[in-house]
Each structure stands twice: as structure tokens, then as C-alpha cells.
Amino acid sequence: MADAGSKLIVALDFDSAGAALDLARRLDPATLRLKVGKQLFTLAGPDIVRSLQGLGFDIFLDLKFHDIPTTVAKAIKSAAELGVWMVNVHASGGSRMMRAAREALNDSPRPPLLVGVTVLTSMDQEDLIELGCDNAPIDRVCQLAALAESAGLDGVVCSAAEAAVLSARQREGFLLVTPGIRLAGDEAGDQRRVVTPESAVADGATHLVVGRSITASDDPAKTAADIHASLDALASG
Ligand code: C5P
Secondary structure (H helix, E strand, O other), X not given: OOOOOOOEEEEOOOOOHHHHHHHHHOOOOOOOEEEEEHHHHHHHHHHHHHHHHHOOXXXXXEEEEOOOHHHHHHHHHHHHXXXXXXXXXXXXXXXXXXXXXXXXXXXXXXXXXXXXXXXXXXXXXXXXXXXXXXXXXXXHHHHHHHHHHHOOOOEEEOOHHHHHHHHHHOOOOOEEEXXXXXXXXXXXXXXXXXXXXXXXXXXXXXXXXXXXXXXXXXXXXXXXHHHHHHHHHHHHO
């Protein structure tokens, strides 16, 4: 289990359970958490979550549920029974759906943190226009974050580029989970709204989701340690 103050979440986007477990064994569960997303969960199911928990890791189950309220509520309940640390839904599923997800956790002895995905970090203004949404990404993110907070969610997933605005607008303690993190010099790949770990935390991100910058590096454990060191330097400087 990670320290309460640990901000780092490593995205295990692998095409086999073995590769995910190999990487996990090289990382320290006291200093970071792991994210299991659609690729790994679809191929390896709840067993991979249990195996990673067995290695001592807190798990963010990133399945971004988006369905009718009853279905999402039941899926969230199943995630809670799996004992995950964090789970998410798409905020664009609306407040009735998000409230149903929240209520599904009422009887859970150890409810996971429940966060809402605002605008995917792979999307920019052009992508939103294509969907008939004329808002700038920041305005759409603010709208969805306000909806998520009023539905009782613990926080949102957003780009760190929006963290400064959101941390000033949302209640204290509202979580800002930010993917789209890239170390200086890394390729952005399919991401559009990318930010370095230091800028993300300086702007108010409470958790950083880092995938390829760690998993594709020559020494993932060292890259994770370097990120921690730069965040510690930021905190003490
Ligand atoms: O490799 P990279 O750091 O881009 O991985 C980012 C991870 O965060 C991926 O697993 C992706 O599914 C996830 N994610 C995202 N944008 C969101 C929510 C989750 O990139 N809005």
C-alpha cells in the first residue's frame, strides 16, 4: 500500500499479464500506485488486479464507465468488491449516472475513491468541435468538474493544463488526477494536452498518471525515483 502522500500512478498499458507483472515487480508499492486500464483488464480480467494487489499495490481501475445509471452503479459496486483504491466514470454520463455510482458505494466497507473523467487528454478543441461542442476544452472541463463535485464524486480526471483553474474553483480536497504527463524530451504520442510532472503538481494536480514515460523507459524504477526526487525538490524548494 502506498504512502498517503504518494502522487504517482503508473499506467500498466501492456498486452500481457506477464509483462504487467514483470514491470510491477520492479516497482515499489510503498511509493506509487498502479493503474489497470481497458487493455490489460480486457485481456487479464479481475485476476490481474488481484495479482497486483497481492504484490502490495493499490489499484486505480481505469475502466471509465459510461452507461445508464443502473449499469454503472452495478459496475462500480463490483469494482468496490474487488477492493480497488480508485475507480472512474465518464462525467459526461451526467449527474444522475454519477449520483447512482456514488450511492452504489454507500454500503461498501472500504469504498474506492470515485472520480469522473472530464475531457480526455488526447482531445483538443478540434475534437470537441467535431462532437458538436463549441466550448474550449477548459470550459468543458470546468463544466463537467462542477457537475462531478455536485454529484458527490471525490475528484476528476483532467489534463494538468487545467489543474490551476480547477484547483481554484473546486472544493478543497477535490482530487485532480492528471494523465498526459510527459518528462522533458519525451514524445507526446497520441496525447495532445501534455505537461511535465513538476508543472502538474505546481498547478495543483493531486495525482499524476504516468504511462509510457515510465513503462517504456530503459529503467522504469529509476525513472519513477527521478520523478519522486524532482517532486520532493519542488515541495522543499
Ligand atoms: O502512456 P501515457 O502516459 O500517455 O498513458 C496515459 C494513461 O492515462 C493511459 O492509460 C490512458 O488510458 C489514461 N488516460 C488518459 N486520459 C484520460 C484518462 C485516462 O490518457 N482522460
